[in-house]
Amino acid sequence: MAKRIDLRSDTVTKPTEEMRRLMAKAEVGDDVYGEDPTVNRLEELAAHMFGKEAALFVTSGTQGNQVAIASFAGRGDEVIAEAESHVFFYEAAGISAIAGAQTRQIPGDRGVLRPADVRQAIRNKDIHQPRTALVCIENTHNRAGGTITPIATLQEIHEIAHAAGAAVHMDGARLFNAVVATGIGEREWASHVDTVQFCLSKGLGAPVGSLVVGSREVIDRARVWRKRLGGGMRQAGVLAAPGLWALTNMVERLADDHANARHLAEQLVAMSGVRVDMETVQTNIVICDVEDTGRTADEFVGALRRDGVLASAFGPTQIRFVTHKDVSRSDIDTAVSVMAKLVASLRR
Numbered sequence: 018m019a020k021r022i023d024l025r026s027d028t029v030t031k032p033t034e035e036m037r038r039l040m041a042k043a044e045v046g047d048d049v050y051g052e053d054p055t056v057n058r059l060e061e062l063a064a065h066m067f068g069k070e071a072a073l074f075v076t077s078g079t080q081g082n083q084v085a086i087a088s089f090a091g092r093g094d095e096v097i098a099e100a101e102s103h104v105f106f107y108e109a110a111g112i113s114a115i116a117g118a119q120t121r122q123i124p125g126d127r128g129v130l131r132p133a134d135v136r137q138a139i140r141n142k143d144i145h146q147p148r149t150a151l152v153c154i155e156n157t158h159n160r161a162g163g164t165i166t167p168i169a170t171l172q173e174i175h176e177i178a179h180a181a182g183a184a185v186h187m188d189g190a191r192l193f194n195a196v197v198a199t200g201i202g203e204r205e206w207a208s209h210v211d212t213v214q215f216c217l218s219k220g221l222g223a224p225v226g227s228l229v230v231g232s233r234e235v236i237d238r239a240r241v242w243r244k245r246l247g248g249g250m251r252q253a254g255v256l257a258a259p260g261l262w263a264l265t266n267m268v269e270r271l272a273d274d275h276a277n278a279r280h281l282a283e284q285l286v287a288m289s290g291v292r293v294d295m296e297t298v299q300t301n302i303v304i305c306d307v308e309d310t311g312r313t314a315d316e317f318v319g320a321l322r323r324d325g326v327l328a329s330a331f332g333p334t335q336i337r338f339v340t341h342k343d344v345s346r347s348d349i350d351t352a353v354s355v356m357a358k359l360v361a362s363l364r365r
């Protein structure tokens with residue numbers, strides 16, 4: 018069978034040979050007892066890189082977001098999140114089901130919350146109103162197409178939230194894409210938030226896991242939440258080992274994914290009936306709209322799949338393509354020609 022070009026997500030990346038070798042020989046112990054040396058090394062490295070006191074290795078981005086959120090917000094509290102954010106849109110209502118808080122959704126500008134809107138949404142001290150416990154920022158923003166929250170905006174939101182006694186959590190599932198695209202280091206990003214969740218298992222290519230970084234006090238609470246959710250793993254060093262390698266070896270190469278995404282977007286936007294908001298093409302995600310072709314995203318995704326190109330329907334007429342280490346420039350060119358053929362066949 019011809020090679021499938023899988024652009025559904027960067028979550029599909031497979032561990033490298035080196036990662037597999039490190040997994041096989043990882044030193045391990047029982048991490049619930051705090052005795053897995055490899056997990057401990059990963060958590061220490063993450064805390065150091067992000068300039069925070071402590072870190073927690075969790076099973077997934079979703080678990081990392083939810084344990085962080087539950088560490089700040091509880092039953093009857095309110096959490097501000099962008100209207101299309103992952104924590105609101107894709108985490109099975111975890112904020113209400115786990116933390117017991119309600120979500121206040123605020124539409125952003127291409128996924129970026131406006132500081133003035135956050136200021137307005139923060140609740141007054143009033144018997145009728147919930148307490149605003151937390152503001153969540155998604156950087157980069159998935160459903161907006163991989164957009165970056167400018168650091169100055171983040172800083173402003175942080176100041177507004179803190180002045181009102183609310184914390185800030187950053188869903189940085191793809192924070193390293195923002196790091197590489199802007200040249201602003203993770204420590205600088207993290208200095209404007211209380212906690213960051215970042216994924217090892219997306220563009221960095223590790224098979225499993227995320228980290229949450231923050232103060233020791235918050236991470237201690239998050240550790241209890243992780244246990245409560247069944248995320249206390251035992252000889253997890255076999256998973257931490259490729260994560261350690263990913264953090265030290267896989268960050269810089271994300272620039273290739275960004276160049277491939279831009280190349281893909283430029284080709285797509287030149288096709289008749291295909292729209293791309295080029296302003297959103299900042300990292301490794303490209304969202305195009307095929308409404309003007311008269312076909313649905315599902316129809317397109319089905320037709321692409323028959324020709325070996327996998328993408329995700331992201332709305333009635335929106336399709337998402339995500340570039341990553343397991344697709345090359347020539348794979349992108351193949352995907353483009355499949356898409357071009359498909360668009361041309363619709364015009365006949």
Ligand code: TLP
Nearest residue numbers: 026028077078079080103107159188190
């Ligand atoms: N996103 C996945 C899907 O869930 C949509 C993807 O394919 O992009 N935050 C952000 C911003 C994410 O994009 C994701 C995963 C997560 C958190 C959750 O990470 P996992 O999948 O590890 O739970």
